[in-house]
Amino acid sequence: MKEKLSEYQSCLGIQFDVAYPNARKGYVDGAKVQEHYALIPTKQVAHIDDLSEKERNIYKEILSTTLSMFAPDYEFEETIVEIDVNGLMFHKTGKIEKRKGWKVLLGEESETKKEDEPVLPEMNEGDSCSVTVSIKEGMTKPPKLFTEGNLIQVMKNAGKEVDDENVKAILKQTEGIGTEATRANIIDTLKHQEYIEIKKNTVYVTPKGALLCQAVDGTLLASAEMTAKWEQYLSKIGKNEGSQQTFLDTIEKFILSLLDTVPKQVENIKEQIDQAMEKTFIGICLQCQNGKIEDKGTFYGCTGYRDGCTFTLPKIYLGKKLSETDIKALLNGKRTKLIKGFKSKKGKKFDAYLRIEHGKIKFDFP
Ligand SMILES: [Zn+2]
CATH class of the missing domain: 1.10.460.10 (Topoisomerase I, domain 2)
Structure with missing residues (x-):
């Protein structure tokens, strides 16, 4: 990787002075080498124009993450500003960016600052500034669910x-x-x-x-x-x-x-x-009489399949979606309501009740 740094940089079109020629220690530490390593580019640098857009995005992402191990630090000054508004003290914490460092590699997304860490203008003690005071009303929010x-x-x-x-x-x-x-x-x-x-x-x-x-x-x-x-x-x-x-x-x-x-x-x-x-079971299996029928996503199947039970019912039958109520009726040995618009293999449309006989779906015609 070290030998290829400038090639990687030209491939990305982003130049910077290498600040960590041996990569930052947090990423590459010879003393802790184990079996896993991250996605990194190979010695052969891709012709980026030959890649599809999706491939190019992924390749660039890997390149810039890899390069950021070698790039300079991101430098900023954190400041706490105290502003006296008619004797009332307001505090504001902010960042003043000194050097972009590795952030130049991460593009637009890293530009979005957290709301509580805005970039403050350069200020000196005793400077005066104009202040807009407002009240913010809000409600607490429960923690976000994880992705x-x-x-x-x-x-x-x-x-x-x-x-x-x-x-x-x-x-x-x-x-x-x-x-x-x-x-x-x-x-x-x-x-x-x-x-x-x-x-x-x-x-x-x-x-x-x-x-x-x-x-x-x-x-x-x-x-x-x-x-x-x-x-x-x-x-x-x-x-x-x-x-x-x-x-x-x-x-x-x-x-x-x-x-x-x-x-x-x-x-x-x-x-x-x-x-x-x-509660999630729809009925008892008609084949093994023991397993329970559950929704398997694209069909209904028996919980006894591990023991060899092959009983299933389709969710869509001859072009018609079977409702859970229909399936329950079938499993209870009853016939379904009249289902309209089945389509036979020859393309003929017809209406029928369904029931199960000897484990097979049969039609009853009105
Ligand atoms: Zn079964």
Whole structure:
């Protein structure tokens, strides 16, 4: 990368004096080399005009992030201005930018200043200025729901909310829950197990997820302290100061104690989860008579599919959408209301009631 810096710069069309020829330590630290590294450009610099717009955007983003490791610091003066308005003191904190530094690489977006940190004009003590005083009315707002991107940051900073300073320090050092490489996978697992769901890029906890939180609340499993202790010992092993066996012995003890206490707790919670889940089931499976039918997104399927049950019902049948009420009727052995406008394979339109016979959908004609 070092050899290619000027080529990268010309490719981006942004020039600056390299201030950190070996990159900032926070990004590249030979003493801490591990298996993961960030997205970086290769030695071969792309012909940026040959790329599609989307490719070019991504390539530029990676280039500028990479280059910012070498760019000068962003320098600013933070000032607190006290303004005396007829004997009433007003305070304002502001930034005066001294040098753009790495910010020249980040384009427009970094230009938007936080409202509470406006760029103040140069001022000297005793200067007078004109003041417009107004009252601002507002309401408090609940915290914003997380996006998936936020969630990764929250996992990384998991120690922030912990009171114990020692634990906090360890979690900061180990970067919270998971690693750069595994955090996204952890979130995927939560989605897959239906503990969380993403709607319009916002993360929601499902009822099942909320119950899980209740279930582990107050236990060691949910304790950031425990994660910190494990991480601390793992790093000891890394430095050859601890042994694998001691670590495994501790985990074994932990698991044995869990096996002793958790089943009772879980039994309780499981009942609640089942009750909560019951509401989302549409009916009992006609094939295995045991599994429950649930909405699988594009069709209705049996919860017994893991045990080999293949029963499904379509959401759209011969061009018509089947409502949940229709599906409930079918599962109860009844026929649906008259559904108008089915389209046969030959393109003929017809109306019919649906019912299920020997596991297959049949028509009743009016
Ligand atoms: Zn079934």
